[in-house]
Amino acid sequence: MPSLFMDCFSGASGDMIVGALIDAGADFDAVRAGLLSLGVSGFDVSADKVDKHGIRATQFRVLEEEHHHHPHRHLRHVLEIIDKGDLPDTVKADSGAVFTRIAECEAAVHGTTPEKVHFHEVGAVDSIVDIVGAHLARHLLGVDDVVSSPLAVGSGTVKCAHGVMPVPAPATALLLEGIPSYAGEADGELTTPTGAALVSHWAREYGVMPMMKVAAVGYGSGTRDLPDRANVLRVFLGEFVEALAATEPIVVVECNVDDMTPELLAPLLGDFLGAGARDVFLTPILGKKGRPAYLITVLCDEEKLSDIAAVFFRSSTTLGVRIRHERRICLERTWEDVETAWGPVRVKAGRFGDETCRYAPEFDDCQAVAARASVSVLRVYQEALAAALLKDKK
Secondary structure: OOEEEEEOEOEOOHHHHHHHHHHOOOOHHHHHHHHHOOOOOOEEEEEEEEEEOOEEEEEEEEEEOOOOOOOOOOHHHHHHHHHHOOOOHHHHHHHHHHHHHHHHHHHHHHOOOHHHOOOOOOOOHHHHHHHHHHHHHHHHHOOOEEEEOOEEOEEOEEEEOOEEEEOOOHHHHHHOOOOOEEOOOOOEEOOOHHHHHHHHHHOOEEOOOOOEEEEEEEEEEOOOOOOOOOOEEEEEEEEEOOOOOOEEEEEEEEEEEOOOOHHHHHHHHHHHHHOOOOEEEEEEEEOOOOOEEEEEEEEEOHHHHHHHHHHHHHHOOOOOOEEEEEEEEOOEEEEEEEEEOOEEEEEEEEEEOOEEEEEEEOHHHHHHHHHHHOOOHHHHHHHHHHHHHHHHHO
């Protein structure tokens, strides 16, 4: 079955998601028929090609009758509407789960219960259409696995039923809990509550685009025109391809410094490792003014990013850092104890599939054993390595 990668470089909203999936091949007529079966009067839908900063995208619109009244609905009203639709059971269940999650976040913000939440904007027909339409378009494409990039949420403020709110709005912020997101450079709201709810419900993982065989690319247009970029959501439809070995996400944080002495640089390595870095290294470079400089590179997990940034700013002279989200392939590692003529040494074994292809004696162990026995570290290292290789052959 197809898989989907969502590239949310300009945020995400319900209409952008539906538009992108239609652009990638979901049958618009089937989407429209399913939405009209909800039995809600006063609307129709369209999907038109538009130009967004040179990118041809599909803009999904809800066309509402003029002066049509939209009541403020509670959760049970929305769930009843979804249940009455001529829709696949999975579409009904997932659409209901998304609205329930939104209700829970709205209730937490306003200090009430999900059952008593007035949905306001989200309860309006366009949001019901966006959420149901997104699930129906996904069902029509047969998508069973979704990975998303971190979400751009925007900055500044946004007007809503409760007045002017900071971006991301309080409910959106709760919907984004545990999800990588960032403000970006655009002013205003880029990720809406419906967008955040849909992406968080669908995506099993967040990061850069995984290795995949792409069958189709779709662009869904937002309603705003941004001054310096296309306000679109891009999706890649295809098949995720397994690498030769399992990959894992990693964050690369780095900066250049040309005004730190070697004695100040040396403690940085220990500071970064103490803050949870996976690895850290210094590379001699030539700076922009012809000065000898160093590139400081740190590898860390996403959850350690704030701690690593704090070390950069507290313990180095840099004024900023660069951040990249990448993936890496690592051998499966285990520890084994081997005996040498002078004492035991731990050896790290690296496995690729069913094959052990690397052995590395622990240097600290070799150094300690060598010091106690008054022999060279090299002799201890070589004997430990030989013992590990001999053990592997048995």
